[in-house]
Amino acid sequence: MKFLDIGDVSAQTGVKPSALRYYEEIGLIQSLFRHGLRRQFSPDVLLQIKLITMGQSAGFSLEEIAAMFGKSGRPDLPRDALHRKADEIDDKIHQLTALRDTLRHVAECKAPSHMECPTFRRLVELSGKKGRVRLKRKRPQTPGVI
């Protein structure tokens, strides 16, 4: 089995060595041993780091991420807490979906200010709701006024 220098890990993940040292310092990842002074990492750490960066892009703190996937290689949290985290992510997905739709609408909308655009207001206001936002279907057979 091959082990990885911090530079290899950095190259393969895009995360800087300084950040990796920091992650180790806070116990988020571990090196297996030292070769001289140099940390040697298991290839598994690449997967772990992927999870970390995913978690970060989801807006979770490193502490929360540690709780989810564990320093120990296994989650600190009980099953239901993990499901609650998953639910949290689901909420965030809904928010992001609304934001994306709003953004696309803003890109195309001709209204002088989006505050005056009812579609915009609906998109934003519905964003917290449980269901998906559903825009009225265009009815091509009756090309009314825009």
Added chain:
Amino acid sequence: MKFLDIGDVSAQTGVKPSALRYYEEIGLIQSLFRHGLRRQFSPDVLLQIKLITMGQSAGFSLEEIAAMFGKSGRPDLPRDALHRKADEIDDKIHQLTALRDTLRHVAECKAPSHMECPTFRRLVELSGKKGRVRLKRKRPQTPGVI
């Protein structure tokens, strides 16, 4: 028309007055005028703040949010840049979806360490890919070895 004190805005949005003052300071929102010393806000600001918090939960900086929806009440960015932002959000949605699925899997998986679980590895490794992660369908009629 009624105007809102900073306290009202705070109460209705859950954003602290200090944060709202900060937002105004950096030009992310505006108060219309002062009543004595007190800032008076248009009710429209509530919608704006909702967008801001959505943007934040998406991991955008206040600066990026300002560019998207504009200090000026209208985006600073041209249409295609907005669509690129929307694409960025789409990516994030995919990541979040993968993270959520991984988390739910971790919650249920019996493997001693998730590094040893092939399902786990697939979930994480596929997360960057374009399509949705598709788990193999169970085929109840041919109950093979797990």
Added chain:
DNA sequence: CTACGAATTCAAGCCAACTTGAGGTCAAGC
């Protein structure tokens, strides 16, 4: 065997996004 380069430690610094605290102002209700 020596030089090189990649790694190390440690303390300090940095940025965004706020929060806190001290001291001051004001309008509305009694």
Added chain:
DNA sequence: GCTTGACCTCAAGTTGGCTTGAATTCGTAG
């Protein structure tokens, strides 16, 4: 007219997540 409490300003502090820099230690290639 006075008190009250919600607001104000401004400077300084905080937190998370790193980055930077100086001084040092190694392992390997030549």
